[in-house]
Amino acid sequence: MDSGTITRRVDLDPPVPEEYADELSARVFFVSPAIVGFSLVRSGSAIHAVDLRLSEDGANDADGKDSANGKDGADGLERKLRFVVANDVLAQRRPEPKVIWRGRDVPAPRPGVYDVLLERGVAVETGEGQVALAEPVLTLMDRLDARVRDLVVREFGAREYRYPTLLPTAVLGRCGYYRSFPQLMMFVSRLHEDVDDYRAFLDDLSDGRKLTEALRGHSGDPDLSLPPTMCLYTYHQFADGPLDASAPVVTSRGKSFRFESRYRRSLERLWDFTIRETVFLGPRDVVLERRRRLMERAFALMDELDLGGRCEVANDPFFVDAATAQRAWSQQMLELKYELRLPVADGRDVSVASFNFHDTFFAGSFGIAPAGPDDGAVHTACAGFGLERLAYAFVCRHGPDPAAWPGGLGEGLTP
Numbered sequence: 001m002d003s004g005t006i007t008r009r010v011d012l013d014p015p016v017p018e019e020y021a022d023e024l025s026a027r028v029f030f031v032s033p034a035i036v037g038f039s040l041v042r043s044g045s046a047i048h049a050v051d052l053r054l055s056e057d058g059a060n061d062a063d064g065k066d067s068a069n070g071k072d073g074a075d076g077l078e079r080k081l082r083f084v085v086a087n088d089v090l091a092q093r094r095p096e097p098k099v100i101w102r103g104r105d106v107p108a109p110r111p112g113v114y115d116v117l118l119e120r121g122v123a124v125e126t127g128e129g130q131v132a133l134a135e136p137v138l139t140l141m142d143r144l145d146a147r148v149r150d151l152v153v154r155e156f157g158a159r160e161y162r163y164p165t166l167l168p169t170a171v172l173g174r175c176g177y178y179r180s181f182p183q184l185m186m187f188v189s190r191l192h193e194d195v196d197d198y199r200a201f202l203d204d205l206s207d208g209r210k211l212t213e214a215l216r217g218h219s220g221d222p223d224l225s226l227p228p229t230m231c232l233y234t235y236h237q238f239a240d241g242p243l244d245a246s247a248p249v250v251t252s253r254g255k256s257f258r259f260e261s262r263y264r265r266s267l268e269r270l271w272d273f274t275i276r277e278t279v280f281l282g283p284r285d286v287v288l289e290r291r292r293r294l295m296e297r298a299f300a301l302m303d304e305l306d307l308g309g310r311c312e313v314a315n316d317p318f319f320v321d322a323a324t325a326q327r328a329w330s331q332q333m334l335e336l337k338y339e340l341r342l343p344v345a346d347g348r349d350v351s352v353a354s355f356n357f358h359d360t361f362f363a364g365s366f367g368i369a370p371a372g373p374d375d376g377a378v379h380t381a382c383a384g385f386g387l388e389r390l391a392y393a394f395v396c397r398h399g400p401d402p403a404a405w406p407g408g409l410g411e412g413l414t415p
Contacts, residue, residue: 004055004056005036005053005054005055005056006053006054006056007051007052007053007054008051008052008054008074008077009041009049009050009051009052010049010050010051010052010077010078010081010082011048011049012047012048012049012050012082012085014090015043015046015047015048016046016047016048016085016089016090017045017046017047018042018045018046018047020047020089020090020092021040021047023088023089023092024040024047024050024085024089025038025040026263027084027088027089028050028052028081028084029261029262029263030084030183030261031077031080031081031084032076032077032080034054034055034077035052035053035054035077035262036053036054036055036262037052037053037262038050038051038052038053039051039053050081052077052081054077092315097312097313097314098312098313098335099310099311099312100311100312100313100338101295101299101310101311102309102310103299103302103303103307103308103309103310104303104306104308105308106306106307106308106343106397107397108343108346109343109344109345109346109393109396109397110396110397110399111345111346113392113395113396113399113400114266114267114392116400117137117395117400120400120415121134122134122135122136122137122400123137123266123267128264128271129259129260129264129269129270129271129272130270130271130272131266131267131270131388133388135413135414136400136402136410136413136414136415137391137395139413140391140394140395140402140405140409140410140413141274141387141388141390141391143409144385144387144390144391144394144409145253145274145276145385145387147301148276148298148301148385149251149253149276151294151297151298151301152249152251152278152294153251155293155294155297156249156278156280156290156293156294157249158249158250158251158278159248159249159250159251160250160251160252160253161233161234161237161250161251161252162252162253162254163227163230163233163252163254165226165227165254165255166188166224166225166226166227167224167225167227167232167233167236168223168224168225168236169187169223169224169225170223171232171233171235171236172185172225172228172232174236174239174365174366175232175235175361175362175365175366176365177228177232181228183259183261184228184258184259184260185225185228185258185259186225186226186228186257186258186259186271187222187224187225187226188222188224188225188226189215189219189220189221189222189224190219190220191215191218191219191220192218192219192220193220197218198218200217200218201214201215201217201218204217204218226256226257227254227255227256227257228256228257228258229256229275229277229384230252230253230254230256230275230277230384231277231279231362231382231384233252233254234250234252234277234279234281234382235279235362235363235365235366235368235380236366237250238281238366238368239366239367239368240366240368241367241368241369242369242370242371242372243281243282243363243368243369243370243371243378244371245371245372245375247280247281247282247283247286247287248281248282249278249279249280249281249290250278250279250281251276251277251278251279252276252277253274253275253276253277253387254274254275254277255272255273255274256273256274256275257271257272257273258271258273259271266392267388267389267391267392268344268350268389268392269350270388273386273387273388273389274386274388275384275385275386275387276384276385276387277382277383277384277385278294278382278383278384279380279381279382280380280381280382281363281368281378281379281380282378282379283375283376283378283379284359284376284377284379287357287379287380287381288357288379288381290381291355291357291381291383294355294383295311295338295355295383298340298353298355298383299311299340302340302342304406304407305394305406305407305409306397306398306406307342307393307394307397308342308343308397309340309341309342309343309349309352309393310340310341310349311338311339311340311341311355312338312339312341313335313337313338314337314338314339314351314354315337336356336357336358336359337354337355337356337357338354338355338356339351339353339354339355340352340353340354340355342389342390342393342397343393343396343397344392344393344396345396349393350389350392350393351386351389352385352389352390352393353383353384353385353386353390354383354384355381355382355383356381356382356383356384357379357380357381358379358380358381358382359379360377360378360379360380361380362380363377363378363379363380364377368380394409400415401415402414402415403415
């Protein structure tokens with residue numbers, strides 16, 4: 001047991017089959033902020049319990065009853081975990097992952113690369129899920145991004161936009177994002193536009209009240225949010241109007257934000273990260289063909305950079321109810337989502353890109369109409385590359401010294 005923590009075991013009935021272990025592990029920290037660690041307790045081919053490590057404060061709260069301030073008693077923790085197991089884990093069907101592409105065999109990633117980046121000051125942890133980056137990784141990210149950007153501009157004539165950081169929360173509501181992914185969302189608020197509120201807020205701080213408490217009493221509605229992905233801006237851009245007959249392709253690069261709780265890890269899983277996103281809009285056959293071609297070009301780039309990896313059918317981390325359970329199953333069965341995964345450590349890889357076909361979902365949600373009355377419905381697809389993850393997988397494969405980087409990506413750079 002870790003110093004300063006208490007372990008509490010929660011028995012699972014029925015047990016969770018081993019093939020759901022990753023799904024369960026990806027959700028435990030979202031059960032309660034009192035959980036600081038956990039381990040799965042196995043028996044045979046199933047998980048029959050979860051040992052929760054609780055902070056001392058969380059453990060003390062867990063010894064009592066559920067309280068109105070949101071802290072969990074022991075019964076509350078068990079109830080929440082069992083709810084997640086029943087609704088978010090076991091409700092999902094788990095087909096065997098289908099791999100559609102494998103890169104050539106490459107040596108195993110180098111161990112300890114992230115520690116080297118920290119020691120050299122190339123990476124600096126500035127907060128939970130937040131890492132500042134310096135050279136040479138900064139330029140590596142830019143050069144990898146340029147390769148992807150040039151590809152989609154050259155191949156598809158994509159038009160590039162630079163979107164603002166803040167996204168209207170109504171955009172998320174229009175496509176049901178917060179119903180599917182409430183655990184990932186991050187909102188933006190501000191003080192009420194009222195001089196009395198400004199003064200009361202300052203008085204609260206003068207009285208020694210914590211900033212967060214003062215904000216709760218004087219903040220407005222969160223009508224703005226931090227964007228979880230870039231493609232939502234594009235659908236919002238084309239909303240409620242006819243689509244250009246040319247079947248446009250839009251690409252953008254920007255910051256995205258997802259609350260990852262304690263799942264944060266090095267550059268693999270950040271709360272604040274950068275995406276290069278490309279969106280295809282138009283007839284179904286055109287959109288699917290463009291997605292296929294982009295995947296082929298991306299695989300060729302991975303081989304050119306000697307990164308190995310694989311691409312497989314995947315699904316999003318839905319917060320499951322009856323509707324989203326079916327969406328998760330449909331994503332896998334209809335192969336609507338593919339993930340490009342690259343190795344970052346012995347036995348561990350990370351998704352650096354996804355290629356998604358949305359059928360008419362986003363066009364319908366945002367009222368994007370066809371160009372003319374005789375045209376078919378608008379379909380969409382998108383491809384997103386996580387630039388921190390892509391650069392990190394590259395460095396794990398080739399090392400932190402630019403002199404060893406292939407493809408001219410280290411030219412002119414020093415360690």
